[in-house]
Amino acid sequence: MMKKRIGFIVILTTIVLLASGCTQAKDDLTISTFKNSSRQEKRDIWEPFSKKYDLTIKTEFGNDKERLENSDAGIDIIELLQKDAVAGNKEARFKKLDFSKLKNFGLLSKQQQKIAKETNSIPYQVKRLGVVYNANKVGEIYSWDQLWDAGLESSIAVPNITTELGPQMLYMVQGHYQRKQVTSVFVDTGQLDSKTMFMELNNLKPNILKVYDDPNGLSQMLKSGEIYVAVVDDIVGQKIQKANPNIKFVFPKEDDYIGYKTAAILKNSESDKDYQYLDFLIEKNQNNLKQVDRLQMLRKIDYEFLNKHLTGYTKEWNEIIN
Structure with missing residues (x-):
C-alpha cells in the first residue's frame, strides 16, 4: 500500500512539473518590424536589449498591411505606423496594455499617453x-x-x-x-x-x-x-x-x-520580456519623442x-x- 502511494505522488509531481513547463515563457523575442529601419534599430535597440536581458531577438519584415494580416503565429511584438496601429487595435489583434507594467510610461507626453491608451500600442518614434x-x-x-x-x-x-x-x-x-x-x-x-x-x-x-x-x-x-x-x-x-x-x-x-511609429504586444505573445521591450523603446527614443513638446x-x-x-x-x- 505504501509503495502504491509513493508511486502516485511521484507521478502526480511529474505531471505538475510538466504542466508548469508548458506555461513557461520562451527565452526569445520575435518582432515584426519595418525593413527600411532594421539596420539602425539593430544597432540602437535590438543588440543592447538582447544583451541586457540575455535573449535572442528574431525579426520578420514586410509592409504594414501584410505584417498585420499575418500577425497571429509566433510573433510577440509588432511595430507599425500610427494609422496601422489604429487599425490593428480596432481588429483586436493586440493585448490590452497594463500601463502599470511600463516603468517609463510617464516619460511620454500626455498626448503620447493618450495615443497609447487609444491604440494599445506605444508611440516610440516621431517623424x-x-x-x-x-x-x-x-x-x-x-x-x-x-x-x-x-x-x-x-x-x-x-x-x-x-x-x-x-x-x-x-x-x-x-x-x-x-x-x-x-x-x-x-x-x-x-x-x-x-x-x-x-x-x-x-x-x-x-x-x-x-x-x-x-x-x-x-x-x-x-x-x-x-x-x-x-x-x-x-x-x-x-x-x-x-x-x-x-x-x-x-x-x-x-x-x-x-506621425508616429508604434509598438504593440500581439495577443498570442508568449514572451515575458514584451513589456520590458516597450519600456526600452521609450527610454532609447526620449530625445526624438520630446521634440513634439516644442511644436x-x-x-x-x-x-x-x-x-x-x-x-x-x-x-x-x-x-x-x-
Missing part, C-alpha cells in the same frame, strides 16, 4: 514633415505654400499616398487650401475635405516631377538638379543636408505634420477617419497624379 531643397536653384523656402509657386514647375518630389508620409502629405495639401480662406475661422477637427484637398493636389500637379515610394534616390536627384525640392521627413532631410552643403532642410513656418502649430490627424476613407483617397490620388 515630422519638412522640405529639403537646392538653395542654389530656388533660393530660400520657408512656407508650405511656396510648393505651389509657378517657378517650381516640374521640379518637386513628393511621397506617395501609400508611403509612411502619405497621411501627412494629404493634410499638408489641405492646409494650403485652408490658409487661403482668410475670412473663415479654421477649426482643426483632424479630418479632411476630399473636394478641396484634391483640388489643391491638382493645382500642385504641374510642379510634381516625381512621386516616390523610397527616398533613397532623392539626394542624388537634388544634387544633380533633376529636382529642386522634395517633401520628406526630418530624418531623411537632415541626412541629405549633411551630405551636401548646397542642400537645405527646413520645417516650413505654418503648420507641423507628424506650437501641430495639426491633428484623425486616423480612424483616414483609414475609413483611404481606399477612396488612394484611387483619386492615382487618377490625379498618374
Whole structure:
C-alpha cells in the first residue's frame, strides 16, 4: 500500500512539473518590424536589449498591411505606423496594455499617453514633415505654400499616398487650401475635405516631377538638379543636408505634420520580456519623442477617419497624379 502511494505522488509531481513547463515563457523575442529601419534599430535597440536581458531577438519584415494580416503565429511584438496601429487595435489583434507594467510610461507626453491608451500600442518614434531643397536653384523656402509657386514647375518630389508620409502629405495639401480662406475661422477637427484637398493636389500637379515610394534616390536627384525640392521627413532631410552643403532642410513656418511609429504586444505573445521591450523603446527614443513638446502649430490627424476613407483617397490620388 505504501509503495502504491509513493508511486502516485511521484507521478502526480511529474505531471505538475510538466504542466508548469508548458506555461513557461520562451527565452526569445520575435518582432515584426519595418525593413527600411532594421539596420539602425539593430544597432540602437535590438543588440543592447538582447544583451541586457540575455535573449535572442528574431525579426520578420514586410509592409504594414501584410505584417498585420499575418500577425497571429509566433510573433510577440509588432511595430507599425500610427494609422496601422489604429487599425490593428480596432481588429483586436493586440493585448490590452497594463500601463502599470511600463516603468517609463510617464516619460511620454500626455498626448503620447493618450495615443497609447487609444491604440494599445506605444508611440516610440516621431517623424515630422519638412522640405529639403537646392538653395542654389530656388533660393530660400520657408512656407508650405511656396510648393505651389509657378517657378517650381516640374521640379518637386513628393511621397506617395501609400508611403509612411502619405497621411501627412494629404493634410499638408489641405492646409494650403485652408490658409487661403482668410475670412473663415479654421477649426482643426483632424479630418479632411476630399473636394478641396484634391483640388489643391491638382493645382500642385504641374510642379510634381516625381512621386516616390523610397527616398533613397532623392539626394542624388537634388544634387544633380533633376529636382529642386522634395517633401520628406526630418530624418531623411537632415541626412541629405549633411551630405551636401548646397542642400537645405527646413520645417516650413505654418503648420507641423507628424506621425508616429508604434509598438504593440500581439495577443498570442508568449514572451515575458514584451513589456520590458516597450519600456526600452521609450527610454532609447526620449530625445526624438520630446521634440513634439516644442511644436506650437501641430495639426491633428484623425486616423480612424483616414483609414475609413483611404481606399477612396488612394484611387483619386492615382487618377490625379498618374
